[in-house]
Amino acid sequence: MSETFVNDLVRGLSDRVESLSVVTNDVVGKSPGPTPVKEVPFLALRSIADRLRYRVAEFFGRNRRQHQLLMRHANRQLRPVLGRIDPDVAYIDFGRAAVAARAPLQALEIPFAVHFHGADVTSHLSDPAYRTALHKVFRDADALxxxxxxxxxLLVLEGAPPEKIRVVRLGVNLEGVEPLSWEKRKETGPSIVFLGRMVPKKHPIALVEAFRLVKEEVPQATLTLIGDGPERNRVSRRISRHELQDHVTMTGALPRQEALSIVRKHWVYAQHSVTTRSGDQEGFGISLSEAAMLELPVVSTLHDGIPEQVEDGETGYLVREHDFEAMGKRLVSLLQAPGTVRHKGKNSRRKIESKVRLKERSLEIKSTLDVIKEKK
Structure with missing residues (x-):
């Protein structure tokens, strides 16, 4: 429930369906308004006996046995709860949750749709048991x-039936945060901002290296990093190594509205997304869409669905993964041309707005669920 897009979808659907319940493995942060949220720990073993069996299976490399223990636990946790709720249709975020929920949903004859986001069809596929179970999800789900x-x-290549797949962008909810006028933004001087978790697939180190090159050409430039995560200490050390402390601000994680209020004050949004060594990829980088809606040009990478959000040369620029030198050059070209920043920022909002309006995206999801319900 800590994922922004999950909360936004819950809020969007709550106004459009007769009754909505949320079942989540754990609750992190605030619940999405008045919608009831049931915390059901179905993704992690709870009993000491099961955990011991899992460790023994892990020691002997019995992947299938580990998976069986997890699925049995998920069924015990979910089936009674789903039975009491008795939904017309279930909507599942993430492939791992779908693998865990498939059997109890099938037993209760509850139709379901699954929303895939990135790791669930990339790095998670290295788990043989998960991959096998995922094909059962493809078979039994009514929509993907x-x-x-x-x-x-990626889903089609993995074996999902193309006719079941529906592309629905993640909606952007700015909720009280409007674009700042270019005249106001220009007063702050050349600036770059990033918003997101500091994790390997967003490669914040590459962004710092790109900014180091920017500083050589645009000495007054600044960089703001909004977010936290396992890469934060490495990023901090890299900033110190290049003596950029006076030019880079690290805010840590912030409430969404506060973060977006900072983003809108900058000239350019930058994010260096990459495929990690484990194969993990971004799904749909919602921060890029938020920045575009706030009229910032975006400089990012040729990665996953990002080219579907950023039009190279029109609304920003795209470079190859890990090519921080090219990213630095693109950032310099923008920061040295304020008129171009303004023009591409306006283009960003105009091009992305129709794709990510939250109301329309919620209606698309509701339409998908209505079709499933009618079929059953």
């Missing part, structure tokens, strides 16, 4: 929802 055509292709 994705936020980009790139993920649609």
């Amino acid at each position: 929802v994705v936020a980009s055509h790139h993920i649609r292709r």
Whole structure:
């Protein structure tokens, strides 16, 4: 429930369906308004006996046995709860949750749709038991929802029936945060901003290296990093190594509205997304769409669905993964041309707005669920 897009979808659907319940493995942060949220720990073993059996299976490399223990636990946790709720249709975020929920949903004859986001069709596929179970999800799900055509292709290549797949972008909810006028933004001087978790697939180190090159050409430039995560200490050390402390601000994680209020004050949004060594990829980088809606040009990478959000040369620029030198050059070209920043920022909002309006995206999801319900 900590994922922004999950909360936004819950809020969007709550106004459009007769009754909505949320079942989540754990509750992190605030619940999405008045919608009832049931915390059901179905993704992690709870009993000491099961955990011991899992460790023994892990020691002996029995992947299938580990998976069986997890699925049995998920069924015990979910079936009684789903039975009491008795939904017309279930909507599942993430492939791992779908693998865990498939059997109890099938037993209760509850039709379901699954929304895939990135790791669930990339790095998670290295788990043989998960991959096998995922094909059962493909078979039994009534619809497979994705936020980009790139993920649609990954699903088809993995064996998902193309006719079940529907592309629905993630909606952007700015909720009281409007674009700042260019005249106001220009007063702050050349500036770059990033918003997101500091994790390997967003490669914040590459962004810092790109900014180091920017500083050589645009000495007054600044960089703001909004977010937290396992890469934060490495990022901090890299900033110190290049003596950029006076030019880079690290805010840590912030409430969404506060973060977007900072984003809108900058000239350019930058994010260096990459495929990690484990194969993990971005799904749909919602921060890029938020920045575009706030009229910032975006400099990012040719990664996953990002080319479906950023039009190279029109609304920003795209570079190859890990090519921080090219990213630095593109950032310099923008920061040295304020008129271009303004023009591409306006283009960003105009091009992305129709794709990510939250109301329309919620209606698309509701339409998908209505079709499933009618079929059953």
